[in-house]
Amino acid sequence: MMGAGKTTVGKLLAKQLGKQFIDSDEEIQRRTGVTIPHIFDVEGEAGFRARESGVIQELLEGDNIVLATGGGAILSQQNRVAMKKHGVVVYLKSNVHDLWQRTRHDHNRPLLQTENPRAKLQELHDLRDPLYTETADLIMHTGKQSVQILLEKLQQKLEGLETMTDTQGTMQTLNVGLAERSYPIHIGSGLLGHVELLLPHIPRKRTVIVSNTTVAPLYLRQLSERLSANGVQVQSVILPDGEQYKSGESLNTIYDALLTARSERSTPLIALGGGVIGDITGYAAATYLRGVPFIQIPTTLLSQVDSSVGGKTGINHPLGKNMIGAFYQPRVVLADTATLDTLPDKELRAGIAEVIKYGLIRDLPFLEWLEGNIGELLARDTAALQYAIARSCQNKAEVVGNDERESGERALLNLGHTFGHAIENGMGYGVWLHGEAVAAGTIMAADLSQRLGWLSAQEVARVRKLFEQTGLPIIAPKLGAEKYLDLMGLDKKVADGKIRFVLLKALGQAVMTGDVPQALLEQTLESCSA
Secondary structure, three states: OOOOOHHHHHHHHHHHHOOEEEEHHHHHHHHHOOOHHHHHHHHHHHHHHHHHHHHHHHHHOOOOEEEEOOHHHHHOHHHHHHHHHHOOOEEEEOOHHHHHHHHOOOOOOHHHOOOOHHHHHHHHHHHHHHHHHHHOOEEEEOOOOOHHHHHHHHHHHHHHHHHOOOHHHHOEEEEEOOHHHOEEEEEEOOHHHOHHHOHHHOOOOEEEEEEEOOOHHHHHHHHHHHHHHOOOEEEEEEEOOOHHHOOHHHHHHHHHHHHHOOOOOOOOEEEEEOHHHHHHHHHHHHHHHHOOOEEEEEOOHHHHHHHOOOOEEEEEEOOEEEEEEEEOOOOEEEEEHHHHHHOOHHHHHHHHHHHHHHHHHHOHHHHHHHHHHHHHHHOOOHHHHHHHHHHHHHHHHHHHHHOOOOOOHHHHHHOOHHHHHHHHHHHOOOOOOHHHHHHHHHHHHHHHHHHOOOOOHHHHHHHHHHHHHHOOOOOEOOOOHHHHHHHHOOOOOOEOOEOOEEEEEEOOEEEEEOOOOHHHHHHHHHHOEO
């Protein structure tokens, strides 16, 4: 987008790589002898775009250059195809607020010379962002980092592309050990392009992909075309995006589509999306025709490290989260870390909440690694993300292999969830992201653990600091103790009328207990909410 820093970064990159830098807008002005605004005035945007495409097509035939294109060049399919064919495409991704701050005083941008340039910038971003994302080989989030740091990260990623001759070489595969129902978890960048990992699980060459209105525009066409190229007949169901749509109504939308298409028992359902899509698609697979095959392709960090693994499926009820569902294992999980490039920062942070959970409940060395590498995760460092996802999945796979149906150890994975589910329900599904609610709930669990004499004040501060560094909420909403107790009484872990909590005996050691004095619980609810 205009203002993202293409020219600045491009010039520095070209210098570092010993290549020639060319800005397509500057080249157009050099060739015509007039400014871009003048071309817009005389020929209109259509005339400018035609000139732009001609110049870009010519420049792409050259060698040893770093080319910064105009922000609208992506609108031409011819340009997109040529850029993918002739080079490595880098998308410098910035949020609209930052772009506006950088461009609001620049009067040489014809498209922003309107009554409401801020709204126009948002409109251009919404139109172009999916095309940038679809075309890019690398997506670099500019954020608040210095140009030099951004440049170093870009060079590292470019070097990684040069040495990566085969995506399979960087892929990690873990196994969830459930005897004849065991299945692989494939983790790596670019795996959506390797549908051969899915084909053994689509034996009749027919599948139905369930996605949502956010993820489908980004990845559905790519996945569908790859499958179709391998002879697979693909149908799709697109649901609205949001926790509030993890409902019986959405479930019936899936059933309606399957019945209308006469989908058979051998036809797998593929969940392409985050935790909501994975949970509801899995439950549809578990119940349609009493069970059809199920494939998970999680596209959020939270779903890659948690909800896609282990076979918990279900929908929400107005009185409680995930109260209706089934244990139903997928045939394969394909976690493409490249999909995290398009994940909003808020959702990335929410996913890290579940990553931290594994360190707190059973993997102290991982917790210490997270404390030293949280900055890399927030900056979307590829190696750090892949390590965190693999380590989290390894922890979960071990737990699920030992306790598939949550009769013992698996319940410990719910650290912070009893409080967190109450927050989600009390605030209204979708107001707080699941990971945000789990973060605040985990702080409550740590506080209660301290009141029981298990954690020190220093250890609780350590937990709070890690969540705070991640940018996650550490204070729960003030619903009132009575409301919290009522909502937590609806939790699935209630037994014999007692609310059972997952708490911390020590960092790296979780326990479940229902023996919590009411007074201590109320103190935690009061002190950790505002």
